[in-house]
Amino acid sequence: MTTTISRPTVSSDRWDPRRIPGGGGLALGVAVAALILVWVGSDGYRQTLVISAATYALIALGMYVPYLMAGSLSMAYSAYAGIGGYAVGLISARTGLPLVVAWIAGPIVAALVAVVLGMVTRRLSGFFLAAVTLLFGMAFTAFLIDAESVSGGSGGLGNLRPLNLLGWTPSHYHVVVGSAVVVCVIAFLLDRLRLSPWGVVVRTMRDAPRAVEAAGVRVPVLNIVALALGAMIAAVGGGLFTYAAGSITPDTFTLNIVFLAIFMPLIGGAGTPWGAVAGAVIAVELTLNFPAVQTSGTLLLAVGVLVIMLVAPKGVVGYADKLRTRLWALLRKERDRG
Amino acid sequence: MARWVAGMATLALAVTACGGTGDDADSPTDGSAKGAPIIIGMDEDSTGPGASYSTIAGKTIRLAVQDINDKGGVLGRPLRLVIENDESDPTKVPAVLQKLHSQGAKALFLQSGSAAVMQAKSTLTQLGLPAIAPTGVTATLVEPPDNELIYMLANTTTDWAEVYCGAFKAANINTLGILTDDTTTIAALNKALLGGMSCVKITATEKGAANASDLSAQVARLKDANPDAVLVTSVGGAFEVLAQNTLAAQLKDKLRFSLASIGNQPSSWKLANPGALEGLIFMGSINQDNPRTKALTELLKKANGPDYEVTAYDAEGWDAVQLLKLAIEKAGGPDDPKKLNEAIQSISGYQASFGQGNFTLSFSATKHLGADGPCGLSLIEFGADNRPKGPWATFQPPCSS
């Protein structure tokens, strides 16, 4: 597993990853992920940090699709992650199906719910959409508590079966590596998607919906596809966390996570999906692994978001990119002079 | 503009950083104990929604550790607390427990919301660390799955049901109305508690949001159902007080019962309208006839000022530390988690600092809940000054079990 990760970073001179769209981001992302995995080693705490970061990253990536690409801020992502988590819990507890099915069923159900919610709210945007989806998230939690026969009520579902892939049972470390791989793959695919014709249309739709509509593209359909895709990614994240943690309750994914997930792309940089991933890593570092401010990591995060939004609107990745461009220009100048 | 923002940020950072260091000052010292410290982890919600109750026990746990260290420690070694905060957020729980484990914790105290503790169970099994949830009352916490390593002290809802039933019989109550909040903690508790109360007919169950600002509709429905008495089940705090305020205004002449939380949260008594708590009967555990409760009360008043109201949370936190000390001594050291777990299970007849005078705690491989019999409980009545007046004259749980 680890060899496949580090392969793209050892690029030969002839094969330039920068020539593939999104390749640069992937190379950097994979390199950082590989570094993090080496740092983690067999330390259980660090492994859990990676799982948490991967979960946050997947929820943030899920929100990234409709929010930064299509410009609709849906805040029902606690519900979508919850659906992914409950898929794992329910398939483990109530059926004899292989557990992998949960990562197919969960995202599909989440996408269906997102489509229905998207249809009902298709005329809404901005503040109205945010309010309705927040209320939906609250109602979903209420439903999980009420629907005891389905969801196990407030106690939730636990005691999950281990994953079994054709006779191979991955260890906890394998799950950690796998989650990092999944995050990298999804971020890369989203980055490709962003640069693809569809992505360009979706982003144009955000800025000039009328122009896109006039060009013969059905804006509401595109919007709903973006919402469904986002919900699926968040559901994968929810399933991952539930599997790694071993249980899920109605309160596992709270509104707090939704707020954090809005902020992650801002912290990391909204220009690319990798920004959401970077933001998730920073958020986990601040709220879980920052000794000096353990009592108020979330406060620091909130203040940080405000500062970043005002001072560095392109986020950490945008800042790093600017730095890189300047550095390269400087180097080129040196070379020219030499 | 940018400079102004940066200034604000620095200020915020400075404030935050101060807060961080300020907390360290509270942590216990090694006292007179020498030798390698025994590290105990505590998952404490100090800033999240569970902070209002988990910090009460957390403070007393620190005090108990300090007390043990001052008296020479455990097996001559000091106890050292490492503390992490999960903000009662279940997604943070695995990481927090892993962090405590990686800091060398040999056993854990779980002082957090019950959803978080539920989430913790499976992580405990992964880590193989024994843990005590000092203030837990939800029976499902110590039931399968993943219950091999988790322990609770106080009587659970099964015993509560028995006590309430005794009380209802003594007060000739045949029908009961329930007013409840919508938290997961209480939903689980209701299931266990109400399922065990076959002695009364529950004629109405009304639910309100935990952060509700109005409960008059729920109370009006209870009024329509006209039960003999009303039982409020909530995690306490603002909901409980709002419920009692509303009941006092709209259902004046009905007998009111409540769970333990209202008695354990002196700060919320001030929220009540004048006289609104009068006559309310709650499931208390603090009984000054118990000599150990009396001793603990004196100690806490010395530490926290003469106005300090001792609650069950204090006593449970205190006893949790003493039990762990006992277990480490029985196991001959903290380092073998399996042996430590077995040592906890071998504790029997520990005299608790809450409950009635002869109340004891015992554990076994199948009994992860310490309380022996219902006399860890005591029905306490509120007086006109919105403070507990003393044991309810009509009925008290018998101590034989």
Next chain:
Amino acid sequence: MTDLQLWLSAMEMGCFFGMLALAYHLIYVGAGFFNFAIGPYAMMGGLCTSWLVITYDLGVWPAAAIGVAATIALAAATELGVVRPVQKRGGGELPALVAVAAVLFAIQQFAGYLFGYPTLPGQSLASFAPVPVGDITVQPSSLLLIVVAVLTFVATAAWIRFSRTGRLLRAVGDSNQAAALLGLPVNRIRLIAFVVAGFVAALAGLLFAPKAGVNSLSGLHWSLSGFLAVVVGGTGSVWAPLLGGMLLGLVEVFLPYYFGGQSHVYGMLLIALLFFAFKPQGLFVRKVRA
């Protein structure tokens, strides 16, 4: 629906929601967007006051004055420090929405850090005895809330109608750019809108806190309720928010009365969906201008 107590409760909730909605309305009229931080403003007004009274034994009135002043400062800081720079950068309403969400989150966290996380009892400004009305008694704090809410609406209506600033507020709100072209003091007017909204929200939080206490996380819920109230009422008249608030108060009280339990959670979602989908302009629409 004959229980007088229920009507009183609905009225209390309605007045509170109405005041929150009025704060939304003022900023919407002045700056053309919905400030989701209204709920946290109200929380700040209530929580800061209670904290000062409990921690420093301050009198209720000076504590309330400080609490309201702090909230006004917070509202002004939101406009000057966050909303204005972000809106100046352009990009539609999304950046402003995210910025306001960040403000909401930051205020909650900061309040929790400063004042602690437990719920604090609200401080009542009124000290007279409960008033019996029919077979119920009205708590002094409830009476004060209702009276002040009505007075606030009267004062705001008069201010918008008769004062120069009030008339400017409506002019600026129609189009910030057009107003700027005409040489109107757009920035000053916007700031005034935020300050007045902060004052109204703080007052609302302060007066409502005695009912069920206030904690650092009360704000989000209040924000949503106030937003729903302003959407239901519409932005057509200063009185529309009060109507929206009252309707919402009735829903919040009578829905649980007839259907029990969590019905208000589902009910709020349903109302939001229905109104947002079919009547996003609310019940009252300004007919004169489009």
